[in-house]
Amino acid sequence: MSATLPASGTRTARAASAVHPGYRTLWRWHFYAGLFVMPFLIVLAITGTIYCFQPQIEPLLYPHRLVVTPQESPRLPADDLLARARASQPADAKPIRAHIDTNPARSAEFVFALANGSKESVYLNPYSGDVLGTLDVDSRFMQVDRMLHRKLLLGKPGELLMELAACWTLVMIGTGVALWWPRRASAADRKRATLRAALWPHLGATGRPFWKSLHSVIGIWLAVGALAFVVSGLPWTGSWGKQFKALATRVNAGAPRGAWGGGLPLKSAPPAAPMDHSEHAGHDMSSMPGMVMDDLPLPNVPWAVGAVRVPQSPAAATHESVRFTLDQVVQRMGALGVASGYDIALPSTATGVYTVSYFPSDPQRERTVYIDQYSGRILKDIRYADYGAVSQVISYGTSLHMGRYFGLANQVICTAISLGLAALAVTGVVMWWLRRPGRTVGAPSRERAAPPMRAWKAGLAMLAVIFPLMGATIVAVLLLDRLIFGTPRTLSVS
Incomplete structure (x- = not known):
């Protein structure tokens, strides 16, 4: 549409402004937001839908493994299977993770760190011990899809x-919701602004009015679901989400109180020392340097x-002892009520521990367990009830976001929201x-006397404070809007 419209178009813009002061200001910001967001929405919609159906897709992609x-x-x-998997790998390969699954139709999986820095999954027949094949962890289809979803395969940028x-x-x-909200001046217009008209596209329209109607209706139907998608996904982002997680942990609103520091010291008993079964006795692990859970080679770790x-086994390297076996760890987890569907990060050093991460579809069953690699003592058993209030809410949001909480119906709803967001992007472009x-970007005109x-x-301003990175881009948009796209123009709102 040209920058200047005939008188009829001008009257349309004036009418819209008259019945809805601030309409064009909101439209302008909606345009800028959509201009930036739309290509990413399409990527997020496609990759999110695929990842949502991971349980169904992966066995079809790798049936022989x-x-x-x-x-x-x-x-x-489990120890026999691990030994066979290790024998199939180069001598310098180190086992770093075991996946425990009692499903009789699923293979056993172990992950090894190779000398070249890559990680490789080894799959075995759990009945015969035969090696079924291997997969590069980072090249696995679902991992590539996940990294596209989270970072476009571009790393930190x-x-x-x-x-x-x-x-x-x-x-x-x-x-979008503000633009959709019916505001009409005349009785005739109010009559047309019925609930049906607001929630159902005008299929009899043609051209841009049809696409605008379709775009508006899709947007309003998806508004709540899309908002839930964004809010539940932000805690997992690499910048703001990481800082928010650290803050929630520090104020005990995220991680369990005392993990680590703040009243619950932990001890990983050296093998030669008498075993103390008191969970609260011993060395204060909050003073021990080491990795955090997100650093471990685990596919999924509860946000909390x-x-x-991660605790360590202090001074264990100075004692001679036999390591607690993988089968014993599995038995210990079974005694805790966790029999299948979890991952174990294997100790990589003499002071390491077995770290068990159970990340089921029901957040209230989440478990993170640390087991001394020598004594087999449970150093800490973190459950949903131990989480702070923030983490409990985020755990439910994550399960719903991933389409895991209530099975296939959850997957279908997530798919509908994802594909609906993609449809919003497409209709917006049309x-x-x-x-x-x-020869212009086509931003809606600025109101001469905006309210x-x-x-x-x-x-x-609140968004800018909560999300500092976004605040910087808001300032950038304001500057560009004034310096480059600042010439007032009159555009039709129809």
């Missing part, structure tokens, strides 16, 4: 871009414990194309 024929004979011990896209989606949702430091201006819109400005 992941799927086995159930047999009457018992499964081989991609992670920041995706975080910004999520933040600006909040602006797009807020302005991601920033928690609307822009139909009114495309010549104060204090609530809108306060909302932007």
Whole structure:
């Protein structure tokens, strides 16, 4: 659409402004948010939908590695399977993770760190011990899809871009709902603004009015779900999410109180020392340097414990002892009520511990357990009830976001929201194309006498404070809007 419209178009813009002061201001911000967000929304929608169906897709992609024929004979011990997997790898390969799954139709999986820095999964028939094949962990289809979803395969820059896209989606949702909200001046207009018209597309329209109707209706139906998607995904982002997790951990609103420090000292008993079964006795692990849970080679770690430091076995290297076996760890977890579907990060040093991460679809069953590699003593057993209030909410949000909480129905709902967001992006592009201006970006015109819109400005300021990275881009958009796209123009709002 050209920069200047005939008188009829001008009257349309004036009418819209008259019935809804601030309409064009909101439209302008909606345009800027959509301009940035739309390509990312399409990527997020496709990759998110695929990842949502990981349990169904992966066995189809790798049937000869992941799927086995159930047999009457018992499964081989975990230590025997690990030894066979180790024998199939180079001598300098180090086992770092074991996946424990009692599903009779699934293979056994162990992950090794190779000398070249890569990680490789080894799959075995749990009945015969035969090696079924290997997969590079980072090249696995679902891992590539996950990294596309989180960081566009661009590392930290991609992670920041995706975080910004999520933040600006909040602006797009807020302005979209405000633009949709029926405000009519005349009785005739009020009659047309029925609930049906607001929630159902005008299928009889053609051209841009049809696409605008479709875009508006899709957006309003998806508003709540899209908002839930964004809010539940932001805690997992690499910049803001990481800082928010660390803050929640420090104030005991995220990680369990005392993990680590703050009243619950832990001890990993040296082998030659008398075993103390008191959970609260011994060395204060909060003073021990080491990795946090997010650093471990685990596929999924509950958000609540991601920033928690992993305990060590102090002075264990000076004592001669036999390591607690993998089968004993499995038995210990079975006694705790966790029999299948969890991962064990294996001790990589003489002072390491067995770290068990159980990340089921029901957040209330999440478990993180640390087991001394020599004595087999449980150093800490973290459950959902131990989480802070923030982490308990985020745990539910994560399960719903990933389509895991209530099975196939959850997956279908997530798919509908994801594909609906992609449809919003596509219809937005079509609307822009139909009114495309010549040699300009096509931003809606600025109102000559815009109302104060204090609530809108306060909302932007709040977002800028909560999400500092987004705050910097808001300032950048304001500057660009004034310096480059600042010439007032009159555009039709139809």
